[in-house]
């Protein structure tokens with residue numbers, strides 16, 4: 001079950017948090033992992049940790065907001081392995097603010113990474129996947145891609161776009177052997193969330209309130225999100241495409 005032996009996977013934003021946990025989870029099921037991230041130090045650390053854990057991984061320096069770099073990353077995977085089976089578009093940026101507080105530049109900055117980067121990298125890897133009639137794409141959206149989250153307008157715009165992007169890829173390429181799904185996590189305790197919490201005047205209160213947003217009363221762990229990514233990446237999810245998998249501790253259950 002969930003066997004990924006012989007599969008080649010590229011995970012963006014894999015130097016930290018959810019992406020790091022996904023890279024580990026897929027590697028433990030036998031996949032070779034490209035740990036793709038803008039952060040060289042932590043990216044190399046994750047690749048080394050996976051190797052020390054008995055897995056196979058290479059660090060690949062990648063800024064997903066750089067179109068040429070996305071094209072080069074796809075070429076690297078194909079040149080080195082002749083195939084890419086799984087693409088996990090996980091890299092993402094956050095922002096706290098209403099429309100009055102967020103600037104158009106804030107929106108552009110988030111959009112370039114959270115949406116356009118996903119578009120460019122998927123566009124770069126898809127032709128070879130279609131040629132092989134096999135490919136899995138897992139995109140990281142958020143609860144904020146399904147319901148509005150207070151004071152997160154720029155973030156929510158980008159994460160709603162990820163849901164739409166995923167559905168379009170799923171519909172356009174189902175006949176090509178491609179599956180595309182996204183994951184919508186609730187709050188997960190990662191450096192990303194810790195940075196957001198530190199933006200509040202009372203971080204401890206913000207932490208308690210963020211934990212309480214989930215019906216379950218706590219934040220998720222990166223591993224709990226990685227489990228969903230593993231399922232979607234594996235053949236166990238062969239009949240699943242275009243879906244938005246809510247892994248959110250019941251955040252939206254009463255909404």
Ligand SMILES: NC(=O)c1ccc[n+]([C@@H]2O[C@H](COP(=O)([O-])OP(=O)(O)OC[C@H]3O[C@@H](n4cnc5c(N)ncnc54)[C@H](O)[C@@H]3O)[C@@H](O)[C@H]2O)c1
Nearest residue numbers: 013015016017018038039063064091092142187188190192
């Ligand atoms: N943590 C949460 O509560 C939560 C909830 C819902 C969705 N998400 C989403 O999950 C994803 C991962 O979040 P996280 O909490 O693990 O964040 P994180 O900040 O811990 O990790 C994000 C990683 O992305 C990398 N990155 C940033 N910009 C990049 C770029 N331009 N190119 C390549 N890599 C880049 C960073 O270097 C970092 O390693 C994001 O898309 C985020 O929006 C997180």
